[in-house]
Amino acid sequence: MREIKAFILDLDGVVTDTAEYHFRAWKQLADEERVTFTREHNEALRGVSRRKSLEILLGDHISRYTEEQILEMMERKNNYYKIYLETITKDDFLPGAKELLAGLKERGMKVAIGSASKNTRTVLTRLGILDFFDGISDGYTVSRAKPAPDVFVYAAGAVGVPTEYCVVIEDAKSGVQAALTGGMVAVGIAPKERVGAAHFRYDSTADIDLDEIFSS
Numbered sequence: 001m002r003e004i005k006a007f008i009l010d011l012d013g014v015v016t017d018t019a020e021y022h023f024r025a026w027k028q029l030a031d032e033e034r035v036t037f038t039r040e041h042n043e044a045l046r047g048v049s050r051r052k053s054l055e056i057l058l059g060d061h062i063s064r065y066t067e068e069q070i071l072e073m074m075e076r077k078n079n080y081y082k083i084y085l086e087t088i089t090k091d092d093f094l095p096g097a098k099e100l101l102a103g104l105k106e107r108g109m110k111v112a113i114g115s116a117s118k119n120t121r122t123v124l125t126r127l128g129i130l131d132f133f134d135g136i137s138d139g140y141t142v143s144r145a146k147p148a149p150d151v152f153v154y155a156a157g158a159v160g161v162p163t164e165y166c167v168v169i170e171d172a173k174s175g176v177q178a179a180l181t182g183g184m185v186a187v188g189i190a191p192k193e194r195v196g197a198a199h200f201r202y203d204s205t206a207d208i209d210l211d212e213i214f215s216s
């Protein structure tokens with residue numbers, strides 16, 4: 001049985017449904033730029049940094065744009081996203097997320113956030129849980145984005161727990177890859193096609209079985 005001392009949670013798509021807002025904001029930008037972008041295309045953007053997301057979205061079209069235009073598009077998308085963030089309230093947890101947080105604290109776990117988003121603190125503040133976490137690792141703390149393990153390694157350091165004792169909860173393929181590369185236990189909450197590489201997989205946050213994870 002592996003000793004577990006800390007949980008590192010991805011934010012978008014694990015704690016709250018901001019993954020949907022990211023999609024809508026990218027979709028608006030793509031429509032304006034007359035680039036085809038569907039929910040299927042969006043799969044490749046999950047967990048990925050803002051810049052990398054834009055690169056994937058534009059594909060070959062990227063050569064049409066100058067660096068200045070690329071930066072402007074990143075900002076435009078973020079402005080659309082921030083409008084959605086203003087609608088978030090303390091009720092906007094994904095089903096099971098509040099119970100998960102409480103359950104982890106009850107078990108004496110250190111709990112950290114490991115998110116690629118530069119809006120992490122805004123989202124946590126709107127949810128009313130900024131102070132809940134023992135550590136926060138976000139889009140400002142490391143330069144290499146997922147699937148590099150850096151954002152989770154930083155989170156482990158922030159709570160003072162070696163990575164081998166950490167469990168990561170993720171809804172993105174890139175995030176599961178980051179956790180595995182970092183030598184952590186990976187819990188995927190998404191379809192098998194997306195997070196099948198994880199040690200544990202559940203359909204959603206509400207389905208996470210902590211007893212199963214702790215007894216393995």
Ligand code: BG6
Binds near residue numbers: 119
């Ligand atoms: C991740 C999301 O958490 O953060 C991605 O899954 C997003 O979709 C990335 O692109 C960066 O977020 P932000 O808020 O810094 O643009």
Ligand code: MG
Binds near residue numbers: 019047170171172
């Ligand atoms: Mg996510």
